[in-house]
Amino acid sequence: MFSKRVWLVVSMLLILALLLSACAKTGPAAGEKFTFGMLLIGPANDMGWSQAHYDGGLYVQEKLPGTEMIYLENVFQGPGGQVQTGAELATDMATNKGAKLVIFNSDDMKDNAIKFAQEHPDIYVIHASGDTAWKEGKNYIDLPNLKNIMGEMEYGKMIAGCAAALTTQTGKIGFLGPLINEETRRFAASAYLGAKYCWTEYLGKDPADLEFKVTWIGFWFNIPGTTLDPTQVADDFYNTGYDVVISSIDTTEALTEAKKFTADGKQVWAIPYDYAKACEGADDVCLGVEYFNWGPAYLAAIKSIQDGTWKSSFDLNGPDWSDINNPDTSAVGFNKGGALSEENSALIDKFIGELGSGLNLWTGPINLQDGTQYLADGVAATKQEIWYLPQLLEGMEGQSE
Numbered sequence: 001m002f003s004k005r006v007w008l009v010v011s012m013l014l015i016l017a018l019l020l021s022a023c024a025k026t027g028p029a030a031g032e033k034f035t036f037g038m039l040l041i042g043p044a045n046d047m048g049w050s051q052a053h054y055d056g057g058l059y060v061q062e063k064l065p066g067t068e069m070i071y072l073e074n075v076f077q078g079p080g081g082q083v084q085t086g087a088e089l090a091t092d093m094a095t096n097k098g099a100k101l102v103i104f105n106s107d108d109m110k111d112n113a114i115k116f117a118q119e120h121p122d123i124y125v126i127h128a129s130g131d132t133a134w135k136e137g138k139n140y141i142d143l144p145n146l147k148n149i150m151g152e153m154e155y156g157k158m159i160a161g162c163a164a165a166l167t168t169q170t171g172k173i174g175f176l177g178p179l180i181n182e183e184t185r186r187f188a189a190s191a192y193l194g195a196k197y198c199w200t201e202y203l204g205k206d207p208a209d210l211e212f213k214v215t216w217i218g219f220w221f222n223i224p225g226t227t228l229d230p231t232q233v234a235d236d237f238y239n240t241g242y243d244v245v246i247s248s249i250d251t252t253e254a255l256t257e258a259k260k261f262t263a264d265g266k267q268v269w270a271i272p273y274d275y276a277k278a279c280e281g282a283d284d285v286c287l288g289v290e291y292f293n294w295g296p297a298y299l300a301a302i303k304s305i306q307d308g309t310w311k312s313s314f315d316l317n318g319p320d321w322s323d324i325n326n327p328d329t330s331a332v333g334f335n336k337g338g339a340l341s342e343e344n345s346a347l348i349d350k351f352i353g354e355l356g357s358g359l360n361l362w363t364g365p366i367n368l369q370d371g372t373q374y375l376a377d378g379v380a381a382t383k384q385e386i387w388y389l390p391q392l393l394e395g396m397e398g399q400s401e
Contacts, residue, residue, distance in 0.1 A: 034100060036302060037093035038071040039086050041106035041250070042221055048250035048274040049220065052292045053105045053128065059295025060302060067302060070097055076108055079223055086112030087119070094123045101126065101305060103298070106220070107183055117146040124305055126298070129183060131387065134314035138388060144312050149297045151331040152318035154190040154386065155355055156290030159334045160271045161194030162351045163287045164244040166202065166344040167269055171209050174237035174245040176230060176254050177216040180401060184248060186389040188214050191246050192396050193361040202347050207395065213242065214398030221250045231257060238268050244287070246271045252278055258285040269339055279337045286337030293331055316383070321356030362386055367394040
């Protein structure tokens with residue numbers, strides 16, 4: 001028989017073991033470093049897509065002591081890009097630099113993210129903008145170590161479209177697009193739906209009098225000799241009566257050209273993309289910027305790794321409608337630019353309020369660009385129908401494929 005003193009010691013040891021086990025699930029031990037890698041499609045200071053991700057990594061480091069971000073820029077194949085593939089670069093991060101998580105930050109990296117996740121099941125993977133982990137999607141693959149994270153930018157593009165429609169003096173809006181795929185089609189279409197709604201509902205104008213033209217450059221940013229020059233595309237818009245250009249590329253050429261044209265006496269405006277501070281330096285021609293806020297989602301994912309609750313998932317994160325610019329809660333925001341008039345600023349607030357209260361612009365009747373029915377009258381699109389939009393919409397000018 002054990003004495004009471006022995007039972008007391010055993011009980012205390014058991015309690016201590018349970019406490020240590022609980023502590024182990026809340027994060028790394030004191031002094032233990034959690035390294036996460038980030039592969040950026042462009043430069044970390046592009047004032048656009050890549051900088052928004054980079055700042056999301058900085059947010060994690062600030063909010064979660066013990067984390068360290070390592071990153072590589074210009075991770076794409078072609079002139080100016082990396083020689084190695086994204087999968088090879090991620091492998092180096094994991095095996096040689098200690099990364100426990102690798103973030104692939106572009107749709108362009110989908111195949112490499114999948115390949116790396118399959119070859120390294122012990123390393124966690126986040127692919128931004130993809131749909132591999134979406135069980136209800138067309139491209140689902142069962143990879144327990146892979147998670148997709150994307151902001152529901154359809155809302156941001158609708159707000160951008162609304163701002164453009166409220167401001168244009170010619171009724172001609174240009175859309176500076178990257179390459180053509182399902183993501184870029186649905187974002188261009190969302191901007192058009194927002195523009196059309198505010199043009200008709202707030203200004204009381206005929207939708208037939210609104211021109212909305214999309215020009216694609218061929219990639220997420222300019223690659224001389226490979227893509228169309230976005231500076232020239234913006235100039236072509238401004239020189240042909242399009243007085244507002246909504247950009248959907250990773251860089252700020254539309255804004256830079258708007259500033260030049262306005263300085264030369266021709267009032268035009270632009271709406272950049274991706275990065276919360278993209279209007280800086282050109283606020284006098286910037287109507288606002290729809291942007292991604294990646295930090296909170298990346299923080300939550302890393303915490304789930306540390307506490308053992310990680311699950312493969314498709315996370316489509318929308319705005320926090322109580323405050324779409326809350327840096328700790330909203331995945332998508334819209335910062336107003338200095339060129340947005342006071343009257344139109346109030347209408348943008350009204351529009352945001354309507355969206356937050358359930359206004360669904362993806363409701364029929366809506367036809368595709370070739371005239372075929374997309375949504376019947378009163379029918380709301382499913383998330384799959386929006387995500388996999390096959391064409392631009394009727395009323396939009398530009399290539400669909």
